[in-house]
Amino acid sequence: MNTSLTLPATASAVNPTGFDVPLSVIRDIAVGAEDSTAPVACWGSTDLSRLAAQAVWEFAQRTGACSPEESAATVIQDLLTDLMHLCDQEGITSDLFGFRGLVDLADAHYANELEEGV
Template sequence: MSTQSTLPTDTTTVNPEQNDNHEPVTMSTIKEIAAMAEGTESPALIWGNTDRATVAAEALWIFARRTGLDGRGEDAYTAVQDLIANLMHLCGQEGITGGEVTFASLVSMAEMHYQAELEEM
């Protein structure tokens, strides 16, 4: 995979429903990024955050196609929310979360990994 940027870097959280200053990322953009993973090795070689974003775009695009969020004019924000909600269902039903392991704790750990990976640059 490439080490070049997939999208312009913007470290602010953009919710298209709350912020009119930015255009929402469309699913066609996610499709373009996901296409960068086509024909690459499996498992993916991760050289940096662009590769991480590309693999995530590939997963999001597969989810969007499967659920119909790829062609109804939906933006990526909606697809990400729906995917997270479905992951919550999976974790609850399969016992990935429960007891002291909450979905929020998984998200918190993911945030720590994300922050550490940003510092690698």
């Protein structure tokens, strides 16, 4: 992916709460990354966001929740819920280290990346 590219205009400037961001924003970001080859080189926040958008958009298409007017937050919430089911079913998480532990680790990684300017 090319880090010199910017993401399409996001809804954050229009709606700072984020919960009314339409899925079309995710679709537009994901479509912009379709021409990249695998494995994807992630050099910054834009690349990481595009990769995540592709995963969310694929999930939305597979579940039929791909209406551009659908809330991006709702689709992401559904994906997280399904990831919880997967982790529970396959023993990826346990009573000692639950899904919240994965989220806490991801949050720490995200904070580190922000500090590093990623």
